[in-house]
Each structure stands twice: as structure tokens, then as C-alpha cells.
Amino acid sequence: MSIIFTCLAQIRPAKSYLFRRICQVHCKLLSTMADKTAVCLLAEGAEEMEAIVTVDILRRAGVSVTVASITDKECVKCSRDVKICTDAKIDDINDKKYDVVILPGGVGWKHLAASPKVGAILKDQEAESRMIAAICAAPNVLKAHGIAKGKKITSYPSVKNDLIEDYTYVDNDIVVCDGNLITSQGPATAYAFGLAIVEKLVNKEAAKKVAEGLLYKDLK
Structure with missing residues (x-):
């Protein structure tokens, strides 16, 4: 510069x-x-592709991303035994405000759903009309904490039946945006998910620039 x-x-x-x-x-x-700031909440058993791809895309767009462990461990073991060393623990971020809170899926969603600290962060995020982004099975975390009821969402197909009573479920779109909520379906849709967050958080031009650098061809 x-x-x-x-x-x-x-x-x-x-x-x-x-x-x-x-x-x-x-x-x-x-x-x-x-x-622009983001926090990715990471639990044991998280789907590592969904976490890493999303964080990478946001950082390419210039977003300041904090990866936070929801446990007292700095390094989190993910669903395929990949260990991610986080930037912070959840207790370090309780009083901080982020433009978007990101929830990866994988079996780690159950730990996110069971955490009162995660629930408090999400409720504060919703109350202040800031963004929440959940992928794969992580929309179940929203349900567990009573977040965004009635909104349009999508998810990994196997958890659809858990969600259809509380949300307006969308089958055919790999990414669904409804106001300040963004949801997506799984590991293969993580690129589209991350770029959708960038488009809403920064702007469409930034999303296009990142997509070009990734050789990602499907951005509308």
C-alpha cells in the first residue's frame, strides 16, 4: 500500500x-x-472441509476471521482426524461482536447444540441483527438454541426431517439466504457457502474476485 x-x-x-x-x-x-469480522465456532468432530474452506475464502476477501474452540483445548480434532489449532477459546470471545458467526457441520454440531455459551453468542447475534451462517448439520444448532425459527433454510439431507417443522425448508438450492441467515448443505457446497457470506458481508465484486482466484466457475 x-x-x-x-x-x-x-x-x-x-x-x-x-x-x-x-x-x-x-x-x-x-x-x-x-x-468486517467473523468467528468460526469449532467443536470436536466438526467437518474440517466446511470450516477450513469457509475461513480461507473469507480471509481471501480481507475479512478478519477468528477460529474459536468451544472447549478448553486449543487444537480441535475434526471428523476426519484433522487437527485445527484455533486462534482463541470461546471464553476469550464472549464479549466480542462479530459481523458473522459461522457454524460448521459434521458430528460436532451436537457439541455446538449442547453448549450454553454457543447459545448465548447466537442469541446475541440474532438480537442485534447480525449474520449467522450454518452449513451441513449445523442448522440443527440453530434449532437447539431457538434461533431464526420460520426462516428459509437448507441443510445436509439426512437432517432435513429434524428441521422441517421449525423452518421453511428448501431442497433444491445449495445455499439459502434469508435476511441475516445463510445456510448450506455440506462439504462440497462449502465454496458456494463461503462466497455467499463474502457477497453479503463485503460485496458481490469481492466474492467474484475471490471466486476467480479459486478458479471457481459457478458463481452467478
């Missing part, structure tokens, strides 16, 4: 208006990206 401003500083005074406008646009873009 310093190189950019060094070059811009060489523009003649007669073009100072152009200089100011370029600086304003550049700074606004940097501010927009830097201001």
Missing part, C-alpha cells in the same frame, strides 16, 4: 482532485474490508 501512495504523491498539484478521489476510494475499500 505504501508503494501506491508513494506513486500517487508524485501526481502534480494540478491533478490534486484526482489524487484525493483515488485516495478516498482506495481508503474506503481498505476500510470496508478491514472492518
